[in-house]
Amino acid sequence: MIKVEHLTKYYGDFLAVDDLSFEIDEGHVYGFLGPNGAGKSTTMNIMIGCLSATSGRVSIGGFDIFEDPDNAKRLIGYLPEQPPLYMNETPVEYLRFVGEAKGLHGEELNSQIEGVIRQVRIEEVKGRRISALSKGYRQRVGIAQALLGSPKVIILDEPTVGLDPLQIIEIRDLIRQLGRDHTVILSSHILSEVQAICEKILIIAHGRLVAFDEPDQLERSLLGTSEISFTTDAPPERVRSILSGVPHVFDVKVSQPEKGLVHARMQTNAKDIYDTSREVFFAFAKRDIALLELNLKKASLEDIFIELTEGSASTVQTEATVPAAESEANEQ
Incomplete structure (x- = not known):
């Protein structure tokens, strides 16, 4: 296209x-x-x-x-960041002006105006001045003008x-x-x-x-590392030992923020963070060690x-x- x-x-x-x-x-x-x-x-x-x-x-x-x-x-239908609206007109008047500028006339113009008004759901405000509309409705009017001309x-x-x-x-x-x-x-x-x-x-x-x-x-394909963290009541040295056998896990940090509980945080570059978290879970489950909390932090579009x-x-x-x-x- x-x-x-x-x-x-x-x-x-x-x-x-x-x-x-x-x-x-x-x-x-x-x-x-x-x-x-x-x-x-x-x-x-x-x-x-x-x-x-x-x-x-x-x-x-x-x-x-x-x-x-x-x-x-x-x-092409185009809506710029600042919609080019005429504030003293109603949506119907404004859309008629835009439609004529796009070469629409007569019944075809009337039909398209009715159609885009329904499509963007502005029927209840089509007779009000655009200056009196909320920004959300103004944005809908802007999208409606972009849709004229099919x-x-x-x-x-x-x-x-x-x-x-x-x-x-x-x-x-x-x-x-x-x-x-x-x-x-x-x-x-x-x-x-x-x-x-x-x-x-x-x-x-x-x-x-x-x-x-x-x-x-x-x-x-493009993300680097994601993060897995968990809380357990196993000793820190035991946690490190178990994690050493889990693939795709690195930069392991183990801390003991409160008595009896250990918090572990690690990075993974595996394509599927859920596969790695499953490996971590079963690595501890096989040793009858409970994970009291398990959190995943996936890298984002940001x-x-x-x-x-x-x-x-x-x-x-x-x-x-x-x-x-x-x-x-x-x-x-």
Whole structure:
């Protein structure tokens, strides 16, 4: 559905996007991650045709965004971080304006307005001024305008910023529903959100693609160590002896925080932390030693993000070469 080939973007002497290439298939929810200044917003603005590229190619559904922008843009619905709403209008009035701008007229326009209003569930507020709506409802109106024209691709930039917890849950549910009929690209700084919603994740750092895979695959292939800890009443030396025979366990730390109890903490680089925890459990059970408490701490998407984005810094140009104000302006 979307093909990005050798995309490069310079702002003066600063390289914001560095020979970026990836393909996005139809019918999935993709997470697009990157630290501030990574080139994420620049890439998205090029993909939707709002920004030119220094070199490279972007095609949407087979249409080149630079050479055939009209056909390419018809396939895209876009919600920027700040929804472009007209506060003095009602959702119906605003959606009619957007629909006409997209070339919709007459019965087709009326039908699509009714359809997107139902889809984002704003029927009860469709006649109120947008200025009187909560931020959650305004965000829904913004998503509704992105859906007009029946685009195949929906691009959402930070769609839950500033929402309360209940509104965030509602928008996440809506995004999952959109993923059934559209290709959705979700940009977010909330890593848990991306992990909860997205089927595949792209991570860029310093303008380069550093990871592109399913969340579980990223976890298995890129994470370093996870942690296992437990409490027992066995002597410390006995605990160390038993753990020495458990595979994939290292950096064992044993302490005696209170009389009669021993706390052990260890690292594991096994692909499946549950297999290792099972080994630990049965190693003690075979010796009739009880584990009074067993805890697992799996490395998270945040760990992946930090490892990949910090690890790439030594091999590529950093934004330290550009004044901070200029770097911020470039990402707008």
